[in-house]
Amino acid sequence: MSINRRRMLQSAGAFGLAALAAPPVFGQAKPRVVVVGGGPGGVTAAKYIAKDSQARIDVVLVEPQRQFTTCFHSNLFLGGYRSFESITHGYDKVSAASGFRMNHQAASRVDRDKKEVLLADGSRVGYDRLVLSPGIDLKYDSVPGWGREHEETMPHAWRAGPQTQLLRRRLEAVPAKGVIVMIAPPNPYRCPPGPYERVSMMAHVLKASGRADAKIYVLDPKETFSKQGLFQEGWEKHYPGMVEWLGPKIHDGIKSVDPKTNTVVTGFETYRDVALVNVIPAQMAGAIAREAGLANASGFCPIDPASMRSTMDPTIYVVGDACIPGDMPKSAFSANSQAKVAALMVRGELTGASTFPARYTNTCWSLIETDDTVKVGGRYEAKDGKIAAVETFISQTGESADLRKQTQAENMGWYSAITADMFT
Template identity: 55%
Template sequence: MAPPGAISRRAFLGGAVLAAGALQAPHVHARARPRLVIVGGGAGGVSLARAVVTDSAGGIAVTLVEPHARYFACFQSNLALGGLRDPDSLLFSYAGLAKAGVEVVPAAASAIDRDRREVRLGDGRRLAYDRLALSPGIDLKYDSVPGWSREAEDAMPHAWTGERQFRRLKARLDAVPDGGLIVIIAPPNPSRCPPAPYERASMMAHALKSTGRERAKIIILDPKPKFPKQGLFQEGWEAHYPGMIEWMAPDISEGVQSVDPKTGTVVTGFETYARADLVNVIPAQWAGAMARAAGLADVSGWCPVVPDTLASTIDRTILIIGDAANAGDMPKSAFAANNQAMVVAAALRSELLSAHADAPGYANTCWSAIARDDVVKESSRYAVADGRIRETETFLSQSGEPADLRGRLRAENDAWYAALVRGLFD
């Protein structure tokens, strides 16, 4: 067996509800070709579109609905924040997907009619489907941090979705003076890319240190008592950025009581941070609005799925992939979304074209940059057991590893990213 996190071809390539459809056995409308409509052009949606249109040899008509002209790879944006990537290297056109045979519809989906099996677009058009895949990502809970709001996201940027917010955060970071104060408000679980807030702190410190601003301070206010790769991050912070990054657990900070976007002030139960030079608010999250409005999320705010196929437990003709899905033990990451898309593609070929499908194989790998050549890694495999996706094995970088190994992990991360985006967008 390949080690956990090994990169395979499968891993790489691989509104409101207008009427609620009853839970029923799936069937295919009589058409020359079954039609798959995908809403959401992120890592999960594009992975699924590419896999189905390629591996079905044209046997399934694939339509991707995505309002943005370019895709911004947020999952690598921390590296750009730290100066290790050019921000423009995170931007991709959907032109290659269209050349591969995917019908790309540059419009926003406004509603799903589950009885008619149609997606309504903002301009009034309707797209019929035999199967619908939703990959809407996450939405932010703007009311989860007292005093913060959608209107305040420029003053206290989240940079958790979209190119514009990333550019805003980077501009604010570039303006932090030597001796300045940065406050990061981390999100509660579950959230997109769980280690990312701590990689972000690392890359902020890297950018500050590399530009002679080593007296700046980064405070992380966390609602969680622990975080992923905590020992590795804290060891790295002490080695590379002594005195620059301080993580505060909720029993120390006593929680964020309020923020004031006008003054840059953050009030906790323990201390008030007045006039911070940069406040990065990463709020609580839930499934993207389209999935919630379609009635596909449960009380958790996430979408329950059948573990073998990632079909919605509420409507089996709809597949949920990526961050919006409650995928058991799998985290919400670009790697996981790509992997889930391969499972869904195989299930669709089996169901719609009577092709053979192996048992689903789930995997995730997450690389986190602490410094330029200090990258750590966690890899896991998962299997369906007891009605859910459960972790079966895992690998985690160890404390005190040699520098050359950590440097090789950076090269591995770069290779994964290059292969992923080449396979999806070229």
């Protein structure tokens, strides 16, 4: 058993022990928990509430898709390190093993007064507790000239699935000496190191296929980005002259894009006839959470850091990318960790099970080139009104090739462990 898988299972086991306690507080009728969203946060919450309550809670997971393609490691698919099938997972095994029910419909609205979730077919599912994990929505008006209707021409690929496959096809079609322009997102957004790992994978594919004369421009609205020194060291080492990162003081803002001509205009320069424009727009919590009145002016949902409970509604928990996670990044690892805390607290409320103080963990790995992987992460607790970092770590520049190779082995081991934890 790998180290990462062992740690994942040990963490799960610790949460599971707390479920062995008193009978349901609702008498003979089972309390019901509805979970909306089948990503890392939602499926984890559904699994641990159902499994560790030992069938004392009726758990329904509402998710329209029958298979889930992970955003995490989708960059490795882009770079040719993973197959698409290897990042795509179904729900049958985990629902059968854990005892929760699947409802493969879209959740259209939350009626907080009646404590019901409205489904796409017009039916309603009542809940005693609701766990929302709707992920992110894209702000289609955040890049001038680009909108929902331009996703095919200038793909974002920030929701995994067909967009991921489209981006790979578009990358494969970039000609020798071709130009790629990535428009990076402003904070906060899903997976802080994700755009820069994607740049690395694009450069890897171009170089490996004899197109090292191509150029990738990263137009960033941020002054700095996650693991910046590590990425820039890697780009210079592996892809000299191929990647140019431009911060806002250099490019002077994105003025417009023209999907018809693949043109990007900044305050400093105009990029014409670009072979591939990858627009990653600004983001916000999924619509169902916002429309339920659970988000604040930031577009994301404030939560109690000790429980993941919404500060807007005591019967609702928000986990994953949609919440305001304090010092934690918006990552799959974070969502999985937050969901286990929410599951623990929900079980405590509905069955009288004991609980213990919330503890969170996260690590984000990024592949720069074959066997050259870096990481950042930490441990977190509820402190000073937020989820606060109590210990952090990050790879260092100049690390040995052996250490970087070991870090990539950890990366692959973690993916196997977390997807097994989520989907089996």
